[in-house]
Amino acid sequence: MILSVQNVVKAYGDYKAVNHVSLDVQKGSVFGMLGPNGAGKTSLIRMITTITAPDSGAIFLDGHKLHSRSPEQIGYMPEERGLYKKMKVGEQLLYLGQLKGLTKAQAQQEIDRWFEKFEIKDWWDKKVEDLSKGMQQKIQFIATVLHKPKLLILDEPFTGLDPINTTLIKDEIGQLNAAGTSIIFSTHRMEQVEEMCDHIVLINKGKNVLYGEVQAIKNEYKQNLFRVETAGEQPIDLPERFEVVKTEKNARTFKLKEEDQSNELLHLYLQKGARITRFEEILPTFNEIFIQRVAETGE
Amino acid sequence: MSKLSLIIRREYLTRVRKKSFIIGTLLAPVGLLVYMLVIIGLSSYQGNDEIKVAVLDEAKMVNPLPDEKGIRFIPSGNKTLDALKTEVTEKKLDGVLRIPPLGNFQQKDHTIFYYSDEKLAPEKSNQIEKRIAEKIKAFKMDSLQLDAARLKLLESDVSIDPEGINSDQEDDQSKYSAGVGLAVGGIMTFLLFFMVLMYGQMVLKSVMEEKTNRIVEVMMSSVQPFDLMMGKIIGAGLVGLTQVVAWVVLSGAVSFIVPLVMGFDTSQMQAPMTAGDAAMDPQLMQDTGMRIMAELSKQNWPLLIGSFIIYFLGGYFIYSSMFAAIGSAMGDDTGEGQSLTLPATLPLILAFYIVSMAGWRNPDSSLMVFASIFPLFSPIAMPFRLAFNPPWWQVVLSLALVIATAVFFVWLAGRIYRVGILMYGKKVTLKEMWKWTFYKG
Numbered sequence: 001m002i003l004s005v006q007n008v009v010k011a012y013g014d015y016k017a018v019n020h021v022s023l024d025v026q027k028g029s030v031f032g033m034l035g036p037n038g039a040g041k042t043s044l045i046r047m048i049t050t051i052t053a054p055d056s057g058a059i060f061l062d063g064h065k066l067h068s069r070s071p072e073q074i075g076y077m078p079e080e081r082g083l084y085k086k087m088k089v090g091e092q093l094l095y096l097g098q099l100k101g102l103t104k105a106q107a108q109q110e111i112d113r114w115f116e117k118f119e120i121k122d123w124w125d126k127k128v129e130d131l132s133k134g135m136q137q138k139i140q141f142i143a144t145v146l147h148k149p150k151l152l153i154l155d156e157p158f159t160g161l162d163p164i165n166t167t168l169i170k171d172e173i174g175q176l177n178a179a180g181t182s183i184i185f186s187t188h189r190m191e192q193v194e195e196m197c198d199h200i201v202l203i204n205k206g207k208n209v210l211y212g213e214v215q216a217i218k219n220e221y222k223q224n225l226f227r228v229e230t231a232g233e234q235p236i237d238l239p240e241r242f243e244v245v246k247t248e249k250n251a252r253t254f255k256l257k258e259e260d261q262s263n264e265l266l267h268l269y270l271q272k273g274a275r276i277t278r279f280e281e282i283l284p285t286f287n288e289i290f291i292q293r294v295a296e297t298g299e
Numbered sequence: 300m301s302k303l304s305l306i307i308r309r310e311y312l313t314r315v316r317k318k319s320f321i322i323g324t325l326l327a328p329v330g331l332l333v334y335m336l337v338i339i340g341l342s343s344y345q346g347n348d349e350i351k352v353a354v355l356d357e358a359k360m361v362n363p364l365p366d367e368k369g370i371r372f373i374p375s376g377n378k379t380l381d382a383l384k385t386e387v388t389e390k391k392l393d394g395v396l397r398i399p400p401l402g403n404f405q406q407k408d409h410t411i412f413y414y415s416d417e418k419l420a421p422e423k424s425n426q427i428e429k430r431i432a433e434k435i436k437a438f439k440m441d442s443l444q445l446d447a448a449r450l451k452l453l454e455s456d457v458s459i460d461p462e463g464i465n466s467d468q469e470d471d472q473s474k475y476s477a478g479v480g481l482a483v484g485g486i487m488t489f490l491l492f493f494m495v496l497m498y499g500q501m502v503l504k505s506v507m508e509e510k511t512n513r514i515v516e517v518m519m520s521s522v523q524p525f526d527l528m529m530g531k532i533i534g535a536g537l538v539g540l541t542q543v544v545a546w547v548v549l550s551g552a553v554s555f556i557v558p559l560v561m562g563f564d565t566s567q568m569q570a571p572m573t574a575g576d577a578a579m580d581p582q583l584m585q586d587t588g589m590r591i592m593a594e595l596s597k598q599n600w601p602l603l604i605g606s607f608i609i610y611f612l613g614g615y616f617i618y619s620s621m622f623a624a625i626g627s628a629m630g631d632d633t634g635e636g637q638s639l640t641l642p643a644t645l646p647l648i649l650a651f652y653i654v655s656m657a658g659w660r661n662p663d664s665s666l667m668v669f670a671s672i673f674p675l676f677s678p679i680a681m682p683f684r685l686a687f688n689p690p691w692w693q694v695v696l697s698l699a700l701v702i703a704t705a706v707f708f709v710w711l712a713g714r715i716y717r718v719g720i721l722m723y724g725k726k727v728t729l730k731e732m733w734k735w736t737f738y739k740g
Contacts, residue, residue, distance in 0.1 A: 013734070049520040051721070068523075076520040080723070082513030087313065098305055099521040143517065 001063070002027045002151050002182040003048065008057035010043050017043035019206035020057070025151070025184060025199070030177055032197035032214075033186040034286055040206040041186045042079065045153055048184075049076045062150060072101035075149030079156040079186075081140050083128045089139055090124035093146060100147035107146065114142045134165050141169055145176065152176060153184045158192055170196070190286040202290055210293050218283045221292065224256040225282035228269055235272035242268075253282060303526045310505070310534025315541060324542050328549035335553075350393035350423065352413075353383045358400030361434040367426050372396075384414055393417060398431065404439060477687075479594040481659060484683035487607055488658070490543070491614060492651045492679050496644070498539040499618040502532055503640065506626030506720070515720050524717035528627075529709070532619045539615070606685055606694075613701035614678025618647060620705075620712035627719035628727040639729065650676035654683050662687045672697045674704035711736060 003025040010018040018040045025031045033041050046052045048059055050071050059066050061073060084092055090111065097107030115121045118138055128136060137160070145152065152173070158166050173196075177183055185193040194200070194214065202210035210217065228234075229251040238244075242265055246253035254265060266279055284292075314320055348369065355375040356362045364372035373392070375383060383395040394415030401409060411431060413419055419427075440447055506528075509515045518527055621643040628639065653670045661667065662684050670680035671689065677697045685694070718735040719727065 012738070046519075046721070051516070051519040051524075052717075071521055074520065076517070078513075078516035078520070080513040080516050082515070082517060084313075084514055085512060095305065095309055096517070096521065099302055099518070140517075 001025070002029075002061070003184075004060040005044070005048070006058045006060070008044070008047060008054045008059060010040075010047060010052065010054050016206050018047070018054075021201075021203065021206070021208045022057075023201045023208065023211055025182055027182055028177070028180055029182055029199055030197045031182070031184045032190075032193050032200035032286075033184055033203065034190045034193075034200055034290065035188060035203035037188050039188075039203045041188075041203055042155060043206075044203070045076070045078075045155060045184075045186055049074055049153065069101070072147060073150045075144045075147065075152045077140065077144040077152075077154045077157060079159070081137075083136060083139060083143070085127070085129040087128060088124065089126050089128060089131070092128065093139070093143055096143045097146045102147050110146050110148070111142070114146070118142070133160070134162055137161055137165055138168075141172065145172075149181065151182045151184065153186065155186045156189070157185060157187070159189075190290065194286050200286065202286070202293060204290075204294055209297055210289065217289065221284045221289045222281070223284065224259050224261075225253055226256060226262050226265060227251055227253045227278070227280050227282050228265070228276060229278035230269070231275045231277050235269060235274050238268060251278075302522045303530055306522065306527060306530025307534045307537070310531050311537050314501075314535065314538045320538070320542070324545045325549070327546055328553045331550055332553045351391075352427075353378070353386070353392050353395045355380055355383060355395060355397045357398060360401070360438040361398055361431055364430065364434070367430065370423055370426060380414075387415055394419065396427065401435070404443070409435065480662070480686035483595075483603070484654075484658070484662065484686040487603070487682040487685075488651070488654045488679055491607070491611055491682060492647065494539050494543065494611060495614045495618050495678065496647060498535050498615060499622045499643075501535045501538070502619040503622035503626040505531055505535065506623050506716075507629055510627065510629070510720055519721065524720060525713045528620075528623050528713055528716045532616065532623060532709075535619065536612070536615050539611075603682075603685055606698075607682055609698065610678040610682050610701065613674075613698075613705045616705040617675065617678070617701075617708045618643065620709045624712040624715040624719065624732065627716040628722070628732050629719075639727075642729070646675040647679065650679035654680050658683050663689070668693065672700065674700040677701055714738070 001024050003023075005021060005023045008018055008021050009016065021040075021044060033044070035041050043052075047054050048061075048066075050066055050068070061070050064070070087095075093111045094104065094107050097110065098104060102110070115123065120135075120138065123131070123135070123139075128139065131139065144154075154173070157169065157173075161169065173183060185197060187193055197214055199213055200211070200217065201208055225245065227246075232250070234247075234250065234252055241257065242261075243255045243257075244252050245255045256262060256265065262281070266276075269276055269279075349371060350369065351371045351373060353373045353375050354362060354364055355378075362374050364374075366372060375395075378386075380395065380397060383392065386392045387395060394413055394417065397412040397414065399411070413424075413427075437447075440450065509518070509527075515527075622640070625639045625643060650670060653666060653676065657664055657666045657670075658680065667680060667684060668689075670676040671684050672681075672693060674697075678701060681689075681694065681697045714736040715732050718738055719732065
């Protein structure tokens, strides 16, 4: 377990930003913290990164209660990103690296490695304000991972990124994860990260509304929707028990009463002589699950 | 290196390396140099515009008048006023001075007339009035058959020499003590006011920059908010000290080198100010200079400089921590901060006013005693009084209060800063900032 949040509460005045939230993040996992804007994600992250302290409850990082040196094991890219605009790229990274507990030599070595990787060796003496937005984002990412954190927390990581940088950063995150870094994505754009995460927590109004493994949750919330796509016309006169919920030009979506009716459906299509180009189960998106879950809990 | 010292280092180095800092630090002494050169130039300015004035001395009181700097007096001879006026129109003369006879000797005011279409410069007008008054005085003494030498015996110069009563207080006071004290105190007050305000504002600006740049959240995930705030305050304070030391050294060098290069004796710089005093003999002037130097050397410089630094640090920490708290509470809109900076700047300005209004008149007045002890004023007011040997208990009390207040304000600012710096898109009031200080963690 890299991170364990236990019954944490944080209030600002009368407003409870985080209300009795508990969750665990396994070592090496990619964890999605999902929820709308203002749900309390950032408040929770600020406690994990020791920026603020919980009013009650406890947070453990790698088995130890958070302490003053915990931030050195965490890499945090906040939603509100920024760099010292007038400072040179190299100096800035050296500074931020040293603040994360690296020695100057260690920081220098890591910067060199990343500069080589991103092929930006000649950026050392450039001022941040002279860089393009995309270039600044690369520097921001390097600053976040320079000290080889055990836990990487990315708050709305892909907002404002162009497609090239999004792919680049996603790749880098994938590599870091493969090398053992645990990752927390926090976002309100749930579709952006759901394919990357293995576990998620859904947060709404400061409360944990859903928490668990991605596949298990999707299975729990699935409605046995199957979509059949054919080349050419769809067959007509299918039996009544296959309820059609959506019709497209060359595709239909069925809502099955039982999960194992899928083979039957496929069989029927084959019998009718349709040429099938795609047959898939439609799993609910986290957006849909979230809406359903919020409706269920009545909050 | 600890995180705090890393922050201080960055705050210090980025500022000291800035072009504006280097230019400002170098330019101030250059400005002083230019100022000195201008003063020198003005004082040696001879005024090439000499005017020719005919003197129509109707009662034969003043002629002959010796020429003055910039004025040539020409006796009218037998010419009439009208003839002289014509000469003025023909540009042979610049003006005509008509001195009517005195009505009687009791009359103090006497009006003389100057005919010209050109305006008489105030300086020249003064010169002429003074010269004619002297001449009329001489004329009156002559007419009344008074002996000039005996009259001179009537004049006395009176000056108060303050003496201590307690025997342990040595008699180190003279009529120059007060003046020198005022000058020393005034310079210290001005420097303190200026520096605390300037470097406090620097902290404000830099806190706001970090907030609007959005770097602050990145920083917060590495360092404690208090460390970041303190690093900033200490870093900017060191920049301030660096600048002052640089100014002192450079100004010293400039005021030492200029007279050497120009072959100019600085004591002459007072000449234009005292020129009117014809009685001022060089011996006395040199004496005055010596006395002032003696007074200056009598000041307790180690105490003055030591307390200057302590009061600077105290005042600086009090005000810059206030500014840091305000900067953290401000949004992206710089304008909205004005309403918050005013309450922080007000005591500083008030202290400066008290010193410049009440302090000059009486450094030991009860208002000044209060101001020099009240910790929001004392960093400005007490250094002014120090040149006048205030009672030691007042100094100790004032110092203790300044240090305690500085510690308290830094603590308070830290409480506000850690909340405010992460707060975006909200207009903040003073009341709200006060509430923040009670937030946990």
